[in-house]
Amino acid sequence: MFVINCPYCGERDQTEFSCHGEAHIARPDNPAEVSDQEWGEYLFFRNNPKGIHFERWTHDHGCRRWFNVMRDTVSDKIIKTYKMGDQKPGVTDV
């Protein structure tokens, strides 16, 4: 079970959080203009990497804020947590 560093509250136990899957999947600006294929990718397709993964979490039993987590799925080490809207960290930040 992780210790997660909420960007708003600090380190807390994983039991206070929940995970909402892959981060940085932007909703198409104008859905009416995207093809079925593109819309389907937005809806259904997600990465499942062995290694660095970016994911969305909420601090449910705390500040209730959404934020992003950069996690290594092999070691389960959380490399970085950052606020929504912040730049996606590059691999060099690891």
Next chain:
Amino acid sequence: MSNQNRTMYGGRIDRGKVINFVFNGKKYKGFHGDTLASALLANDVHLVGRSFKYHRARGILTAGSEEPNAIVQLGLGARTEPNMRATEIELYEGLEAASQNCWPSVNYDIGSLNNVLSSIFPAGFYYKTFKWPPSLWLFYEHFIRKAAGLGHSPTAKNPDRYEQKFYYCDLTIVGGGISGLLSALAAGRSGCSVLLIDENPELGGYLLDYNFSINEKDGIKWIKNIVDELYSMDNVRILKRTTAMGYYDYNYLTALEKVTNHCDQLSKTLPRERYWRVRSKKIVLAQGAFERPLVFADNDRPGIMMASAGKKYLSRYGVLPGKSVVLFTNNDHAYQTAFEFNDKGAKLSVVDTRDNIDSRIQKKCEDLGIKLYSSSSIISTSGNKKVNQIEVQKVDRKQNELSGECITLDTDCILMSGGWNPAVQLFSQSRGKLRYDNVLNTFVPDKLIQDQIIIGCNNGCFDLSKNLNHSYQEGLNAAKDLNYEIADSINWTGEEEISFTESSVEPYMLGKKKVTKGSKHFIDFQNDVTAADIFLAQREGYISVEHTKRYTTTGMGTDQGKTSNVNALALMSHIHDKPVDEIGHTTFRPPFSPQTFGAIAGRSVDHLFDPERRTSIHKWHEENKAVFEDVGQWKRPYYFPKKKENIHDAVKRECLAVRNSLGMLDASTLGKIDLRGPDTTKFLNMIYTNAWSKLEIGSCRYGLMCNEHGMIFDDGVTTRLGEDHYHMTTTTGGAARVMSWLEEFLQTEWLDMEVFCTSVTEQWTVLSISGPNSRKFLQELTDIDLSKENFPFMKFREGKVCGIDSRVFRISFTGELSFEVNVPSRYGRFVWEQFMQHGKKYNITPYGTETMHVLRAEKGFIIVGQDTDGSVTPMDMNMDWIVSKKKQDFLGKRSFTRPDTLRSDRKKFVGLLVNDKKTVLPEGSHIVEKALKQPPMKMLGHVTSSYYSPILGHPIALAMVKNGTNRLGEKVEIPLMNGKVIEATIADTVFYDKEGNKNNE
């Protein structure tokens, strides 16, 4: 004769305190400080159980938590606990325990016929025999469970209390042997907050049972001084009788503390057990090692035990388990036990598999008159309920061949030692990697993954001086890492009588030829897995270690193979002629030892299992005999039965009261969200399928929310309270989900929108009054003008109701003229009672959720989650009218044009009327075109809602039917579970007041 095996003096028991206990119905006496196992051995009780599969007589093998054989049913009635290790149970006055897995008694067990028939019970027997046909499995299982059960669970409710404790510290040390103690001391002296966990009632570890010195002084005294100092430190917390069970990511550790388990009385203030959830910056593993059994023919008879266990029984408990004792060993260390036994008056022989025994040891044996058989092995044992004779023969270890004369020895106790295995279970749980050590012939910790430290025997080091100094230094290092000012280093010289340096693994003793000759070479005592079973698994292709484990079940008992794993792997290595490294090992998983569910549940049982939410009127509902229904976490009145009424009578009466005069529903559980901010209207336009820009202040609108797949997800009425201020309602069960949904989009997608969402569900009590007399009734209690002209349908007004500032919404979920009166929750019950009082003249009738469902179904109003299931669009529900064509975008819109959502044969929402006018269809029933004798038949859909309608006098149902809107008037069939087939006709979804006049009165 009582305590006939007790020595005259010695041991760490209190001989002044006699304790009475009962085992298998017979009374015995022991002493304070005994375990059940030591007290039984003191009374010469060796036969304590029957084995799992063959029902063989079994005794006490070990003296600790690794015990595979001596597992008993402890206690009686509601507190009875199965599979308890006699070696860990501290004796208390009045203790009652019994053998498991035997019938009618441990001495005469019918199941032991399995042993005679064992040739038909090899590994994989159950898999092979009961694989087919599957329908017979349940039949077989009944008998297998009966024959092979372990203990039994209590059937009555456990009266004990279990607590949980969350704990945070710098350093957690698992194991209170000298290594753990010294690390704790170093870290404690340096100022770290330390948690020291040990599973025994006494700190000091295995050395308490051995002769050793520190700096040439008495070691036991030295240990006591350290323990005293640790207890004097405020920054060190010590937990005895506490087993570390699980080691998870980020140094998260769970541990089970036995608080009053070992006491003879239930405590009024203390829990029985306490479950610790510990998060520490560093974890030190100092769990020591388990002695490894030797695998030889019939090595499982009562009277055969581990050498270290024998030493412990003798040194700690003053129990001499046998008078004519054979030590069977492959290492020097175990000789200490032989010498101690000899010293206490036992007649000793030693069988050692090695030919190069230390000359000093040989000399000492000679001096003491101990007969030493080197390069030899025990090749057979006999004795039905206790070992009484063995055969010994010379063995060539390399060739694994026997030679020379076969010597017969009489004995009543065999002490065996095959070397030591570090207790790597927790380390392995923590993802640590193991390495096979070719000197110790066992797995030792290799690669650390977490912020952890492994010390002492746990780390595969058996040199006392090294362990003392290394453990202390590691404690200092940890403190330094955590930025404490560290105490000074110290150096000790420790000396054991004989230390453990190396040992080989004897894969299976001698004989190759004997393996199949009727005798059994046990590897896993608890699960009755023999060397022959491991051979069989390899022959039949279950070669991977994971396959062998599952096929033979080795290591799968409640002891998780603490004594068996390495021997099983060594045998596989021998069979395949490959190094053990290449065989690998199975994964260790929590818990380390069996643990109670009570401790895991803690206080989260009964009414504390899940929070219960109650409205401000709840007490009134209770007082008025409401029957309650769980809706999410809410308790809602289901119906209000009057004397002798059943649910049908009550619901019928409640329904008719609403349709004919006046009813009242406690609708407080509806989700309510207060939305404010300059972008709220824009936001609602994205969240709901319909348009909100033109909604006037003071007006209400029904809205439907879809997810991005275009599927209906929640619904409710939202009201514009001000220019940038809305009051949203959601379904009762969906409130939290909707709140998260709104926040998700505000926080992750539309960060520039300024909208604030506040849950106000519990701030408002909602009294929904409904029926033709509702206006007349309410007007008498409010200053709001309720006239049709001034307060039309779908409008909102504020004013006083019964003198309380209220919000009144004119909306309807029954189809009748209705008002939803919202009052601040603290006035909820007051207003409710005023209404009840004042409404008498209108026969005001409180109604519950069932009546609410019937009334809305009569009007064809949907309930999200009942009529919809997450796979239906607004169009499927014939709700195209609520989907804006003009809005460019809203959540779910794009998915309405996906090929799948455009399919013409999608299920559509329809009404259903049974042709017999009396059958109330079960909800969930399948609808078919033509019912056949048996499946398959052509499916059309299913019933989503179904009730008897009191106002119409016949049943009504709602359903999802393929292409349903084009089938109005068509006949369909509904086959029931009882074989009957009901005919029905597809109808409109609105059954009552089709014109919708009633709520516009």
